[in-house]
Amino acid sequence: MSSPQLTSVIPYIHILLTRDFYVVLPAVLICYILYQHLFHPLARIPGPFLASLTNWWYVRATRTETWHRIVVSLHEKYGPIVRIAPNQVSVGAPKAVRQIYPVSSTAFPKSDWYSVFRGTRRVDLFAGQDQWAHGRHRKMVVRAYAMDTLKDLEPYVDYCLELLVEQLDGRVGQKVDMAKRVHLFSFDVIGEITWSANFGFLTAGVDDGTFETIRTMGRSGSWLGHVPYVFRMHELLKPYIGNWLDRPAIRKSRGKKDLINRFFDAHEKNPEEFTYTDVISMGATQVSAGSDTTAVSIRAIIYYVLRNPSVKAKLVAEIDEARRKGELSNPIKHEEAAKLKYLQAVVSESLRVHPAMAVNLPRVVPSGGANIEGHYLPGGTVVGMSAWVVHKDKEVYGEDAHAFRPERWLERDTTDMNRCLLTFGAGSRACLGRNMAAQQMSKVIPTLFLNYDMELADPEKGWRIECLLFVAQYDMDVAIERRQDYPS
Known part of the structure; x- marks a missing residue:
C-alpha cells in the first residue's frame, strides 16, 4: 500500500x-x-461461571495450592460431574473409573496437560501421550518393576532403613520433623534402587536443594498443563534464555541389579527404539516422581496412625505378636510385612484418605464421544477424576467415608474399594512403580513402630499441606523414644 x-x-x-x-x-x-x-456441548454440565469461559479459572484454582479441597467442594455443590474449564469436566462417580481409565483399551488417551511434563523427551511412561509408543516402551522396562524384582532391590531399601534407624537413635528424647526425615529417606532409597548409590541426604540431615527444584517444577507444571501454549512459547524462547535444567551423566555399572542397569538392558536389546537418552529420562523420572509420591504416602500413614490411638494400639499389637512368633525380622522383610493384615489395612486406608496425586489425571474423550453420568461428551472433551473425590464416595467406602478407619478393609470384600483407589492411577496407565512404593511402606512403617514409641509432639497442631502436583505435607513434629517393651 x-x-x-x-x-x-x-x-x-x-x-x-x-x-x-x-x-x-x-x-x-x-x-x-x-x-x-x-x-456449547457442555453447557448443561454445572460448574463455576468463570470456569465455563476460560481455562484461567482452573489455573487460578490450582495456584491457590488447595485444589484437593476445591475439587471436593465443587462436587459436593454441583454433583458427580462438574465443568471445570470450557472443554473439561471433572467426574466424581466411581462407576466411571473403568470407562475413563480402562485396563486394556486405549480409548481415552492422555490429554495435552501431560505434554508440559514430557517436554522434548521421547520416552516418558508418565507423560507420554502416544498410546502405541507407551505400550512398546512399557513392555521394554516392565520387568524392572515386576514383583520378583523387589527381592533384588530389597537390600537397597534395607540399607537406607538402617540409616534412618541410626539417625533416629541419635534423636531419641527429642522432637523430629518426621515429614522431612521421611522425604530424605525416600529420596535416598530411590537413589539406591535406581543407581546403587544414595544421595547422602539421610546422613547429612538435609538435601542439596533438589527438593526445592522439584517443588518448583511441580508448582509450574501443575498449572502450565492447563495452558500448554504458554509452555510452548517458553520452549521457543529457550535458545535465547538457555536451559537451566542439567541432565546427569549416567552409565551402566557392572554386576548391579538396580533399575538403571535394567533400563540399559532394555536399551541394549532395542538401541534405536529405547535410546541412551531414554535411559536418562527414565532414571530422572524415577527419582523425581518416585521419591515424592512415596514420601507423601509414608507421612500420611504415620500421621493418621498417631492421630488415632486405637489404630496405633492395634497396629503395634499385631507387629509385636508377629515378632514374638519369630515371623518378623528387623528390619522387616517385605514378604513378612505383606502377611500383617492390619498393617496392610492401615496402608490402604492412608492411601485412600490422603492420596499423593493432586491432579485430576486428565484424559481425552475419543472421536465417537461418550456418555458419562447421563451427559453426552463429544470427542475431544477433556475428562478426569480426582482421587480426593472418588475416595470419599459413600457407596463404595461406606457412610463414614470421610473418616480414617482401617477396619473397613477387613470387614468386607475389597474388590470395588481397590478398583476405585486412584492413588497410583488406574487402568493401562497406572504407575509402574506402585510395587516399589508398597514395598517401602510395608517395610518402614512396622520397623518404626517396632523400635520406637512415637507421639505427635503437639496433637493440637496439624501438619502443613502444600497442594501442587502432589499433596505434600510439612512440619510434622514427632516425639520419639526407644521402646522399653521391645519384643525379643
Whole structure:
C-alpha cells in the first residue's frame, strides 16, 4: 500500500477504534458467553461461571495450592460431574473409573496437560501421550518393576532403613520433623534402587536443594498443563534464555541389579527404539516422581496412625505378636510385612484418605464421544477424576467415608474399594512403580513402630499441606523414644 493510500485509510481506522471497536468487542464477548452457556456441548454440565469461559479459572484454582479441597467442594455443590474449564469436566462417580481409565483399551488417551511434563523427551511412561509408543516402551522396562524384582532391590531399601534407624537413635528424647526425615529417606532409597548409590541426604540431615527444584517444577507444571501454549512459547524462547535444567551423566555399572542397569538392558536389546537418552529420562523420572509420591504416602500413614490411638494400639499389637512368633525380622522383610493384615489395612486406608496425586489425571474423550453420568461428551472433551473425590464416595467406602478407619478393609470384600483407589492411577496407565512404593511402606512403617514409641509432639497442631502436583505435607513434629517393651 502506497503512502497516500495509507494516509487515506487512517481516519477510518481511527473511527473504528474510537467508536465501532467498543461496540463490536462487547458484542463478541456477549455472543461468546451465550454460546458457552446455551449452545456449547457442555453447557448443561454445572460448574463455576468463570470456569465455563476460560481455562484461567482452573489455573487460578490450582495456584491457590488447595485444589484437593476445591475439587471436593465443587462436587459436593454441583454433583458427580462438574465443568471445570470450557472443554473439561471433572467426574466424581466411581462407576466411571473403568470407562475413563480402562485396563486394556486405549480409548481415552492422555490429554495435552501431560505434554508440559514430557517436554522434548521421547520416552516418558508418565507423560507420554502416544498410546502405541507407551505400550512398546512399557513392555521394554516392565520387568524392572515386576514383583520378583523387589527381592533384588530389597537390600537397597534395607540399607537406607538402617540409616534412618541410626539417625533416629541419635534423636531419641527429642522432637523430629518426621515429614522431612521421611522425604530424605525416600529420596535416598530411590537413589539406591535406581543407581546403587544414595544421595547422602539421610546422613547429612538435609538435601542439596533438589527438593526445592522439584517443588518448583511441580508448582509450574501443575498449572502450565492447563495452558500448554504458554509452555510452548517458553520452549521457543529457550535458545535465547538457555536451559537451566542439567541432565546427569549416567552409565551402566557392572554386576548391579538396580533399575538403571535394567533400563540399559532394555536399551541394549532395542538401541534405536529405547535410546541412551531414554535411559536418562527414565532414571530422572524415577527419582523425581518416585521419591515424592512415596514420601507423601509414608507421612500420611504415620500421621493418621498417631492421630488415632486405637489404630496405633492395634497396629503395634499385631507387629509385636508377629515378632514374638519369630515371623518378623528387623528390619522387616517385605514378604513378612505383606502377611500383617492390619498393617496392610492401615496402608490402604492412608492411601485412600490422603492420596499423593493432586491432579485430576486428565484424559481425552475419543472421536465417537461418550456418555458419562447421563451427559453426552463429544470427542475431544477433556475428562478426569480426582482421587480426593472418588475416595470419599459413600457407596463404595461406606457412610463414614470421610473418616480414617482401617477396619473397613477387613470387614468386607475389597474388590470395588481397590478398583476405585486412584492413588497410583488406574487402568493401562497406572504407575509402574506402585510395587516399589508398597514395598517401602510395608517395610518402614512396622520397623518404626517396632523400635520406637512415637507421639505427635503437639496433637493440637496439624501438619502443613502444600497442594501442587502432589499433596505434600510439612512440619510434622514427632516425639520419639526407644521402646522399653521391645519384643525379643
